[in-house]
Amino acid sequence: MKDRLKRIKEEALKNINGMNSLEELENIRIKFLGKKGELTSILRDMGKLSKDERPVIGQLANEIRQEIERELADAKDRFKEKLKLERIEKEKIDISINKRTRKLGHKHPLLATIEELENLFISMGFTVVEGPEIETVEYNFDALNSPENHPSRDLTDTFYITEDILLRTHTSPVQIRAMKTMKPPIRIISAGRTFRFDDVDDTHSPMFHQLEGLVVDENISMANLIDTINIFVKELFGKDMKTRFRPHYFPFTEPSAEVDVSCFSCKGKGCPVCDGTGWSMELLGCGMVHPKVLEVCGIDPEKYSGFAFGMGIDRITMVKYGINNIRLLFENDNRFLEQF
Numbered sequence: 001m002k003d004r005l006k007r008i009k010e011e012a013l014k015n016i017n018g019m020n021s022l023e024e025l026e027n028i029r030i031k032f033l034g035k036k037g038e039l040t041s042i043l044r045d046m047g048k049l050s051k052d053e054r055p056v057i058g059q060l061a062n063e064i065r066q067e068i069e070r071e072l073a074d075a076k077d078r079f080k081e082k083l084k085l086e087r088i089e090k091e092k093i094d095i096s097i098n099k100r101t102r103k104l105g106h107k108h109p110l111l112a113t114i115e116e117l118e119n120l121f122i123s124m125g126f127t128v129v130e131g132p133e134i135e136t137v138e139y140n141f142d143a144l145n146s147p148e149n150h151p152s153r154d155l156t157d158t159f160y161i162t163e164d165i166l167l168r169t170h171t172s173p174v175q176i177r178a179m180k181t182m183k184p185p186i187r188i189i190s191a192g193r194t195f196r197f198d199d200v201d202d203t204h205s206p207m208f209h210q211l212e213g214l215v216v217d218e219n220i221s222m223a224n225l226i227d228t229i230n231i232f233v234k235e236l237f238g239k240d241m242k243t244r245f246r247p248h249y250f251p252f253t254e255p256s257a258e259v260d261v262s263c264f265s266c267k268g269k270g271c272p273v274c275d276g277t278g279w280s281m282e283l284l285g286c287g288m289v290h291p292k293v294l295e296v297c298g299i300d301p302e303k304y305s306g307f308a309f310g311m312g313i314d315r316i317t318m319v320k321y322g323i324n325n326i327r328l329l330f331e332n333d334n335r336f337l338e339q340f
Contacts, residue, residue, distance in 0.1 A: 002057065002060065004042060005039075005042060005057070005060055005061055005064055008032060008038050008039055008042070008064065009064045009067065009068065011032075012028065012031075012032045012068045012071070013067075013068070013071055015028045015031075016028055016068075016071050016072060016075050017075075019075060019079075021079075022076065022079060022080075025072060025075055025076055025079065028072065029072055032068055033065065033068060033069065033072075039061065039064065039065055039068070042061060043058075043061055103334075106337045106338055106340055107340065108329075108337060108340075109317050109320075109321050109323070109329065109337075109340045110209060110313065110314065110317050110329055112340065113313055113316055113317040113320060114191050114209070114211070114313055116236070117189075117191065117211050117236070117313065117316075118189065118191060118211075120232065120235055120236060121189045121213060121232070124228070124231065124232075125187055126187050126188060126189045126213060127187060127188050127189075128188070128189055128190070128191075129174055129177075129178055129188045129189075129190050130174065130190060130192065131168075131171070131173055131174035131177050131190060131192070132168075133167060133168055133192065133193055133194075133195075134161065134165060134166075134167060134168070135165070135166060135167070135168040135173045136164055136165060136166075137153075137163075137164050137165075137166060138164075139173040139176050139177065140166060140168055140169060140170075140172075140173050141153055142296075143173075143176045143293065143296045143297070144172055144173075144176065144251065144252040144293060145251045145252050145290050145292045145293050145296075146251045146252070147251060150251065152169055152196075156197060157169075157196060157197055158195075158196065158197065159195050159196075159197065159206075167194075167195035168194055168195065169194055169195065169196050170194050170210055170212070170310060171190045171191065171192055171194060171210045171211070171212045171310065172212055172252065172308070172310065174188075174190035174192075174212065175188070175190070175212060175214040175308060176293075176296075176297060178190075178214065179214075179216065179293075179294070179297035179298075179299055180297050180298065184216045184217050184218070184299065184304050184306075185215075185216065185217035185218075186214060186215065186216040186217070186306070187214075187215050187216075187217075188213065188214050189211060189212065189213040189214075190211070190212055190213075191209065191210070191211040191212075191313060192209065192210070193207055193208070193209055194207075194208060194209070194210050195207055196208075200327065202324065202325045202326060202327070203315075203318075203326055204326065205314070205326050205327070205330065207330070208312060208313075208314045208326075209312070209313035209314050210310055210311065210312060210313060211310070211311055211313050212308065212309065212310035212311075213228075213308065213309050213310075214289070214306060214307075214308045215228070215306050215307055215308075216289065216294070216299065216304055216305070216306030217304060217305075217306065218303060218304055218305075219305070220288075220304075220305045220306050220307060221288075221305070222255065222288060222307070224307060225286055225287075225288065225307035225309070226243075226245065228307075228309075229243060229259055229284070229286060229309060230243055233259075233261055233283070236316075237261065237264070240262075240267050240268075241261055241262050241267070242261070242262040242268055243259050243260065243261055243262075243283075244259070244260040244261075244262075244279060245257040245258075245259055246258045246259075246260065248285060248287075250285060250287055251290070252287075252289070252290050252293050252308070253286070253287025253288055253289060253290055253307075253308055254287060254288060254290045254291075255287055255288060256285065256286070256287030256288075257285070257286055257287060258282050258284070258285050258286075259282070259283050259284050259285070259286060259309075260279045260280070260281065260282055260283065261279070261280050261281065261283045262278055262279060262280060263277070263278055263279060263280040264280050264319060265280075266278065280319070281315070281319070283311060283315075283316070284309055284310060284311035284312075285309065285310055285311075286307065286308065286309035286310070287307065287308065287309075288305065288306070288307050289305070289306040289307060289308050294306070314326055314329060317329065321340065
């Protein structure tokens with residue numbers, strides 16, 4: 001019986017040292033110390049021993065039980081500590097990290113300009129609307145009174161997907177969609193990407209951004225258009241800025257004009273930057289909505305009139321922030337964007 005007890009002890013300690021989970025440890029306890037365990041079954045056979053052997057075997061059995069229980073408890077503590085350390089390692093947070101190494105993003109100058117323009121026109125009573133960048137020939141050209149022989153319709157000037165589908169060349173189709181779905185009075189602006197074939201250089205890109213505005217109501221005149229543009233220019237560039245309206249041709253407006261603004265350097269006095277003219281650049285195109293465009297959209301040109309204007313956001317952004325190369329706006333170079 002002593003030999004059996006020694007074998008039980010050796011086997012129990014070996015199993016305890018080789019356990020890999022708390023579940024295995026519990027199984028070892030039941031196997032050796034449970035009600036039907038190996039050590040318990042030996043104690044039940046104590047009655048078969050002589051009076052002299054009983055105390056000796058009993059003491060040995062109790063010592064072995066205590067040793068196994070002690071080893072089980074120590075193993076359980078070691079394993080719990082191991083699990084705790086693993087969990088701490090997995091869930092730890094490095095509170096020593098230098099938060100100043102975290103880089104915060106910057107609002108892109110283009111988006112900042114768009115937001116500023118939209119907020120400016122919203123304050124003037126306009127509503128912002130959006131439209132698709134992939135358009136139909138009907139909305140992009142036909143409904144805007146664009147002649148079939150107009151150069152912008154050529155394959156060399158416009159990105160066609162099919163004969164009837166293209167990448168919009170301006171945001172004017174949004175105005176057509178608005179007039180077809182809204183009833184006068186209408187006062188909207190729309191900003192977004194437009195696409196035209198163009199060689200890339202410091203001031204040109206095949207993708208650029210436009211903002212266009214439209215007002216349709218009774219008794220709208222050229223005076224309303226001029227006043228709106230003047231207010232916009234002074235609010236955006238400063239109270240001392242002046243405008244100059246030059247006659248121009250656009251198929252969707254009549255009469256039409258291009259608008260120049262005074263030089264940003266000399267404020268109209270004349271300097272080397274503007275070659276002494278006092279004028280900086282062409283800012284936008286505008287005009288009174290052509291009656292044919294109103295008719296196509298189901299608006300009675302005898303009752304209603306309107307004006308429209310459109311400008312290049314990229315150009316305004318470059319002037320506003322002193323950017324001399326349009327490619328910088330699209331390269332997403334952090335060294336450039338961090339300046340804004």
